[in-house]
Amino acid sequence: MVLLGKLAIVTGAGSGIGRATCRILARDGAKVIAADRNLRAAEQTVKDIGNDRAFALELDVSSLESVSKGVTSSIEHFKQPPSIVVNAAGITRDGYLLKLTEKDYDDVYKVNLKGTFLMTQQFARAMIEHHVRNGSIINISSIVARISNPGQANYAATKAGVISLTEIAAKEFGKFGIRVNSILPGFIDTPMVDVIPEQIKEEIFRRCPMGRLGRPEEVADVIAFLACEKSSYVNGAAIEVTGGLK
Numbered sequence: 001m002v003l004l005g006k007l008a009i010v011t012g013a014g015s016g017i018g019r020a021t022c023r024i025l026a027r028d029g030a031k032v033i034a035a036d037r038n039l040r041a042a043e044q045t046v047k048d049i050g051n052d053r054a055f056a057l058e059l060d061v062s063s064l065e066s067v068s069k070g071v072t073s074s075i076e077h078f079k080q081p082p083s084i085v086v087n088a089a090g091i092t093r094d095g096y097l098l099k100l101t102e103k104d105y106d107d108v109y110k111v112n113l114k115g116t117f118l119m120t121q122q123f124a125r126a127m128i129e130h131h132v133r134n135g136s137i138i139n140i141s142s143i144v145a146r147i148s149n150p151g152q153a154n155y156a157a158t159k160a161g162v163i164s165l166t167e168i169a170a171k172e173f174g175k176f177g178i179r180v181n182s183i184l185p186g187f188i189d190t191p192m193v194d195v196i197p198e199q200i201k202e203e204i205f206r207r208c209p210m211g212r213l214g215r216p217e218e219v220a221d222v223i224a225f226l227a228c229e230k231s232s233y234v235n236g237a238a239i240e241v242t243g244g245l246k
């Protein structure tokens with residue numbers, strides 16, 4: 001129960017890595033705000049965990065108004081802002097550069113990079129104003145930021161941006177007792193990966209030394225480590241959880 005007494009907010013909590021993270025943080029003793037733009041999906045996550053441990057919140061990370069409302073309702077409901085923030089909301093809109101539409105570029109940017117910025121800024125500000133110590137912000141980037149898959153220019157650029165944003169936030173927030181780290185998952189078995197064609201999945205298995213997709217819980221357990229005091233001197237790191245895929 002390393003997270004007993006802690007309050008966490010997890011975005012993208014209605015599916016995949018976000019949902020598994022809610023489960024694992026609650027298992028470790030935290031109260032969890034499961035935030036997703038899809039409220040029904042967030043409510044299902046809460047149902048799985050139990051109403052006493054989790055609370056569902058409709059939140060669109062790409063909107064300042066929605067994120068700022070999320071801060072207010074977290075404080076109203078729990079009398080304090082969360083000290084753990086996990087930014088797992090993310091989308092893909094793949095396409096080769098010459099065909100990539102402005103909309104697909106903008107949509108991915110707004111959720112993956114601007115969303116991470118808004119959540120980081122608004123929740124860190126609340127932590128500072130409420131004198132929350134030992135804060136931990138965990139941003140989900142992707143190994144695609146390093147391996148630069150063709151057809152994913154928009155996605156890869158936002159995920160590389162998440163690593164830079166994380167490193168700068170770590171430098172700016174250290175003095176407030178808030179650590180900021182990013183995780184670079186490889187290919188994880190979630191609805192996001194379901195859409196990848198079988199032959200590309202085969203290629204991923206070939207390139208991955210572990211020869212399989214990761215499970216959402218295998219990412220969530222690393223998130224839980226970064227959330228707790230066992231990682232008290234880990235700050236500004238970008239941690240790969242890829243089964244060794246490069």
Ligand code: NAP
Nearest residue numbers: 012014015016017037060061089090142185187188190192
């Ligand atoms: P997922 O199963 O598709 O879950 C993402 C969740 O985020 C969905 O519930 C989605 O809702 C929600 N969401 C999308 N836009 C949002 C917004 N504007 N505000 C709030 N919630 C929003 O994806 P996942 O695989 O768990 O991915 C989680 C994170 O890990 C993402 O950042 C992804 O880029 C990253 N990642 C995943 C993998 C992988 O292999 N799965 C690898 C590397 C990195 P909708 O269903 O309505 O869109």
